[in-house]
Amino acid sequence: MAASTSDVPVTHAPRVTGTRPRRPARRLTRERLVALGFIAPAVVLFAVFIVYPIVFNVQSSLLDWDGVSAGTPVGLDNYRDLFADPTFHTTLRNSAYWIVLTIVPQAALGFALAWLLNTRLRGRTVYRTLFFLPAVLSPVVVGIVWQRLLDPFNGVLAQLGRLTGIDVLTRSYLSDPSTAIFAVIVVNVWMWTGFSMLFYLAGLQLVDHSVVEAARIDGATGWQLIRRIVLPLLKPTHLALLLLGIIGSLKTFELVWVLTEGGPNHASELMPTYLFKQAFQLQSFGYGATIAVVLLVVAVGSSLAMLRTFGSGFITGDRS
């Protein structure tokens, strides 16, 4: 055994004075080697699975490359082309729509469901399971089913619309460029609301009931209680869902691919679907890598912005 815990008495010594006791260099080295040994697997995994792909992508983004043959260095041309590419502008606009129109409704609906199902409602366990069920389904299955539901020729909603005279149900939402992205967003909200509900249910279980009771005694009721007491206490849940929502929005692929393939005419294109088309269907791997780099910058940028705004402990509620 190289070094037992008892051999390193100074490590956790209380700081009594301003001067630290000097540790022997040999012990320090051994201690550091042990520490490095512990973190080495994580560092290697990080290097192989995070750093390497990022650097590879950045390098690829500077090439005119089909992903197989030898690439040609083109400097920043791919970036110049990408920022002038109208389809890329569409993907940015759609990402903005996606972030706003999924996170807010999902949170609102998720909270409403959680609030209701946190009461002594009969069959609440069944309801919780039912509302959470879409979140565990494959997006491919959800996409195929919703494509059939929304089919204006023979879909369930269209048939219902014809029977009831509600014309809005018979519209062709997925094939209309002006509505396609919103139709996909609605399906996404349907799919993930149960996930938000679960987060809020967990949050509500952790709310200090004495605070709620105190508020009730002070006369807070209904919406007042929710708005002034419960929602502020659930701040860590809101922020966790916000962060997960932004990251999830930026990497959404399957649902869009199955429902619209980013169409019609790129109207519902998102960065991941456009990236896939460029890299693997159009054999423009370098251009696809450029989209991946921009996607990474946007994702890291938004995460850092959140950390800077709310602090690193915002998810756990640790105010320090």
Added chain:
Amino acid sequence: MTLPTTARRGIQAGLALCLGATMAACAGSADPEESADGGSGDGQTVSFRSWSPIEQTTRQMIDSFTEANPDVTIDSTIFNYPEYLVDLQTRASSGTMPDIVGLQPGALTQQYREKLMPLEECAARVWGDDWESKFHPVGLEQARMGNPEGDEHYYALPLLVQTVNLWANSELLDAAGVEPPATWDDLKAAVATLGDAGDAAPFLLPAKDGWLRNVVFLQIANNLEPGRVYQAENGEVPWTDARIVEAFDYWSRLFTEGIAQDGALALDSYPNGVNQFEAGNAAMIPLGAWWIQQSDPSKTEIPPLSDGMSGYEPFLFPTLPGGAPESQLVGGIDVALGISTDAANPDLACDVLTDWIAGDGAQVLINTFNDLPAVTGLDPEEFTSDKQEQIWTQLTQDWMPEVQWSRYFESPQIDTAVADALAGVAAGQLTPQQAAESVQAVQDQQG
């Protein structure tokens, strides 16, 4: 000396990036240790990856070969097409390309050309020097599509070929007293009659898929002015040529004149479009010769319409006013096979490939009616109905040998540009003229 925290973090990040950069140094290089791990690495094992034929059929083809060659193992994986593209690209760039790969003609074959063996020697060894005479001409022509000038090698050989055409639900047409339309006016009249006759879609157009939009457009364009679109792709005429704009206009009229069903741009062909057609909810649909696979007798459950092809009839896209007097045949390769230059045992890979194209494996494949054989004279050993046999004969003997026009564009950029333009027209975002201009713009960008 103690470095400030920020400096230490900077150094750590720099080291991590350097490590990553060292590891990623091969990005964009052509052949990183190309054949080190390529192929199966075992002289009696052949690896095969593709998106077609389907898993069950491939298994039967493998069994057929390994029964005759018990010391051989074939390691096969069948993917969905998008996943296959990712797998193939990853393997090709990492030197682990499978021995035999499924390919589409044109861009996909050309992308991997440098990693594929020329197959003439293999073909001549197994089939003799006149081996080319075994194949449908359009299949061989497309196998070399996109080769550099002067390169006459075959880097892929067709396994299955097909026509693209329309299919009618003959029960619905008979009930409405309608014949499969031969002209544009017939088509409009048939749609009107069928629309009044019941709830089924007269003309179900699963236009969500770019490939389907393109094959319908190619049928229209070739019926208007045979061969003009390929001239446009070659730069001999502009995409804004009046006949091509007119072809975009006819595509547009499928939507504006109510021929296609509502929401056509949201309907995919597989699974939703074909499910509706097979369930009897549509009278006509644009697909291709492969639809005959619905009557594969080895299937456990066959819907009534598909049983022996009893409810279907193939026909060609109607002729158009002022266009060619006869409907043109458009088609080509469904799937082709190539052999990796890294194959550990190229002769064995050649034996497998030729067996599947024209040997016992091919017979097993064709017995499932998966699509049309790339070689002539190969028929299923058993037909389940006279109608099935009659349709098979029509497809393989009347149509396939006469296919003159390709169902593919050579360039994936043009393929996508046309598909996008067609979606824009169908959605009302582009006029036919603007659609043609958008394709020309992409062509101009390519130089």
